[in-house]
Amino acid sequence: xxxxxxxxxxxxxxxxxxxxxxxxxxxxxxxxxxxxxxxxxxxxxxxxxxxxxxxxxxxxxxxxxxxxxxxxxxxxxxxxxxxxxxxxxxxxxxxxxxxxxxxxxxxxxxxxxxxxxxxxxxxxxxxxxxxxxxxxxxxxxxxxxxxxxxxxxxxxxxxxxxxxx
Amino acid sequence: xxxxxxxxxxxxxxxxxxxxxxxxxxxxxxxxxxxxxxxxxxxxxxxxxxxxxxxxxxxxxxxxxxxxxxxxxxxxxxxxxxxxxxxxxxxxxxxxxxxxxxxxxxxxxxxxxxxxxxxxxxxxxxxxxxxxxxxxxxxxxxxxxxxxxxxxxxxxxxxxxxxxx
Numbered sequence: 001x002x003x004x005x006x007x008x009x010x011x012x013x014x015x016x017x018x019x020x021x022x023x024x025x026x027x028x029x030x031x032x033x034x035x036x037x038x039x040x041x042x043x044x045x046x047x048x049x050x051x052x053x054x055x056x057x058x059x060x061x062x063x064x065x066x067x068x069x070x071x072x073x074x075x076x077x078x079x080x081x082x083x084x085x086x087x088x089x090x091x092x093x094x095x096x097x098x099x100x101x102x103x104x105x106x107x108x109x110x111x112x113x114x115x116x117x118x119x120x121x122x123x124x125x126x127x128x129x130x131x132x133x134x135x136x137x138x139x140x141x142x143x144x145x146x147x148x149x150x151x152x153x154x155x156x157x158x159x160x161x162x163x164x165x
Numbered sequence: 166x167x168x169x170x171x172x173x174x175x176x177x178x179x180x181x182x183x184x185x186x187x188x189x190x191x192x193x194x195x196x197x198x199x200x201x202x203x204x205x206x207x208x209x210x211x212x213x214x215x216x217x218x219x220x221x222x223x224x225x226x227x228x229x230x231x232x233x234x235x236x237x238x239x240x241x242x243x244x245x246x247x248x249x250x251x252x253x254x255x256x257x258x259x260x261x262x263x264x265x266x267x268x269x270x271x272x273x274x275x276x277x278x279x280x281x282x283x284x285x286x287x288x289x290x291x292x293x294x295x296x297x298x299x300x301x302x303x304x305x306x307x308x309x310x311x312x313x314x315x316x317x318x319x320x321x322x323x324x325x326x327x328x329x330x
Binding site for chain 1: 199201202301302306323324326327
């Protein structure tokens, strides 16, 4: 009978030890980048839920609408968030029901509409975004100015190589 | 009337320029880490779809089952993948229908069952995983051994600081 074993959380892809073939520095880098990303996201997800009762998906949707005050079409939102239309529709419907998002006229197409934040939505998002920034700083700043700067520089090279637009 | 403006893809969170308050290196680092993560994931997502007609979610689910040959309960899979039970159920149902995953007995609980890869599922996953590794190497290796090693080292410090288990 196999022993009972608790699966290592996927939040830290390195926890299970390196899979076969991970002697290559590129593979180690990808697993470590994934681990850092997932640990940060998990921290931010938990804080967002505990402080504002909101999900990261919802926060991200509001962030996109905040960036585009003239509104976004549904399929633009889907593309920006890289989720299926169904998910965005459900999220948007709930935000509309809560009075944080509204459907507004599309100035380029009289038959269409866009999603926009309501004034209350803008105000609520601004509060959450300021707090989110403080969380990011409190999580990363202890690394020290020198490490932070080096990481920003090295990840900049990586980003360029990956063909960032 | 606002000018027509194409939203910058969320795949590169820095594309829109720094949001207000991003003078702090910690914020720059988080945006850049997100950008690198998203660019890599987008590349891997596209290749996985084009080469194997499969999604990353499906690949990740198979990866977890591959790591646990004795099988995983549904809620363990959900926790590992950090998605809702509903999503995992749908993914798993499709994999079962395709003969890549099967429901097997739970050795610890006669009334329960676990998800396991079928031999064909294991074989198919092994092929995809080997290709996935080669993609990661081809995307990251051009950065050069020295940059790769420095990044692995610095991200290791970050990971420890973020309290990796």
